[in-house]
Amino acid sequence: MxxxxxxxxxxxxxxxxxxxxxxxxxxxxxxxxxxxxxxxxxxxxxxxxxxxxxxxxxxxxxxxxxxxxxxxxxxxxxxxxxxxxxxxxxxxxxxxxxxxxxxxxxxxxxxxxxxxxxxxxxxxxxxxxxxxxxxxxxxxxxxxxxxxxxxxxxxxxxxxxxxxxxxxxxDAVTAVSGSGPAYVFHLVEALAAAGVEAGLPAALAERLARATVEGAGELLHRQPETSAATLRERVTSPGGTTAAALAVLMGEEGLGPLMARAVAAAKKRAGELSG
Structure with a gap:
């Protein structure tokens, strides 16, 4: 104790x-x-x-x-x-x-x-x-x-x-980490759905998406001194498949702006719930 x-x-x-x-x-x-x-x-x-x-x-x-x-x-x-x-x-x-x-x-x-x-x-x-x-x-x-x-x-x-x-x-903490697990769970849902669109059986796509997020999260946990950006870069070979996907995710209408809007919406709602 x-x-x-x-x-x-x-x-x-x-x-x-x-x-x-x-x-x-x-x-x-x-x-x-x-x-x-x-x-x-x-x-x-x-x-x-x-x-x-x-x-x-x-x-x-x-x-x-x-x-x-x-x-x-x-x-x-x-x-x-x-x-x-x-x-x-x-x-x-x-x-x-x-x-x-x-x-x-x-x-x-x-x-x-x-x-x-x-x-x-x-x-x-x-x-x-x-x-x-x-x-x-x-x-x-x-x-x-x-x-x-x-x-x-x-x-x-x-x-x-x-x-x-x-x-x-x-309120900002609530929007990032308080609600954040739901964002990660939805990422698994979206990644699995994209896998199905790419031709994978639904059950396999679910297992692949889930295990990928679990493993990536554990890697973050075990390497606290390494930034998420650095870990991302280590996965990304120039001109490779990951780079092609990140060109979409990191574009003007990609994950960054979308996440900013999502967090802003959660923060606004947190303020509305006070009282």
């Missing part, structure tokens, strides 16, 4: 897919017993099994108890009011509240829970479920270095964490 998490007490409000992924990461880090309390009115069997194995306290409704060092708000964004009500009993003057609610700003939480002074807004993504998530985070001015370190340790249990210096950048 990291020194930051040692002795920490946490309340997790909501344990759906993302909340449960974080909880499993905390369990792997060594948190157990009454160090973690979970409030979830509709627990999955997987959640119940994990709580039984680790001795976590699981309750459908908030119960009386001491304030926690960290309170993680992981309900669906449309359940903000109910989630804040469930979090309130565990928020004390020294607590840090970590919100992973998409589109919900720190001001939205502060207005509903004035007792929460130190607030971290974070945006993880779905690979957190396998410990390979990418989370962008912002801490408000009332968050101390120790509280930020605790939030960082809790978020890192599900993958990598990058901190931004302006909350306004969280």
């Amino acid at each position: 990291s020194a930051t998490l040692e002795g920490a007490s946490v309340a997790l409000i909501g344990a759906g897919n993302m909340g449960l992924a974080m909880l499993e990461g905390w369990a792997n880090e060594g948190l157990a017993g009454d160090a973690v309390l979970i409030v979830d009115p509709n627990p999955s069997q997987r959640l119940e099994d994990l709580c039984a194995a680790k001795g976590f306290t699981l309750t459908a409704q908030p119960i009386a108890g001491a304030a926690r060092h960290a309170v993680v708000l992981a309900v669906k964004p449309q359940l903000l009011d109910a989630g804040v009500a469930s979090a309130a009993p565990y928020v004390g003057p020294d607590s840090v509240l970590v919100s992973i609610l998409a589109g919900k700003r720190i001001a939205d939480i502060s207005a509903r829970l004035p007792a929460a002074k130190a607030i971290v807004r974070a945006m993880p993504n779905t690979p957190a479920a396998i410990g390979r998530g990418m989370t962008g985070a912002f801490a408000n001015a009332d968050t101390t270095q120790a509280q930020r370190a605790l939030a960082d340790a809790l978020l890192k249990a599900a993958g990598q964490v990058e901190w931004v210096e302006s909350e306004a950048l969280i």
Whole structure:
């Protein structure tokens, strides 16, 4: 267990897919017993099994108890009011509240829970479920270095964490890494469909596309010091087949401008969902 998490007490409000992924990461880090309390009115069997194995306290409704060092708000964004009500009993003057609610700003939480002074807004993504998530985070001015370190340790249990210096950048984080896995999954769909158009059987095209993206992603993971551009160049022989394809993908109406429009649309929608 990291020194930051040692002795920490946490309340997790909501344990759906993302909340449960974080909880499993905390369990792997060594948190157990009454160090973690979970409030979830509709627990999955997987959640119940994990709580039984680790001795976590699981309750459908908030119960009386001491304030926690960290309170993680992981309900669906449309359940903000109910989630804040469930979090309130565990928020004390020294607590840090970590919100992973998409589109919900720190001001939205502060207005509903004035007792929460130190607030971290974070945006993880779905690979957190396998410990390979990418989370962008912002801490408000009332968050101390120790509280930020605790939030960082809790978020890192599900993958990598990058901190931004302006909350306004969280919408851009959402558009790039928060929604990004869906872009990659659609790339597999599109590549497989193109393979079928080129004459491949559908099942084979799907396997080829999927394995190609999996392998390329793993290569990026294993060579963090090598830029994506450099890896691309290593695959591309002058005048070869890859160069012919990239002339299309990197053209004026290619993937770059298309991705820019897609990210801009996601960022705009993230702003619209706030409040």
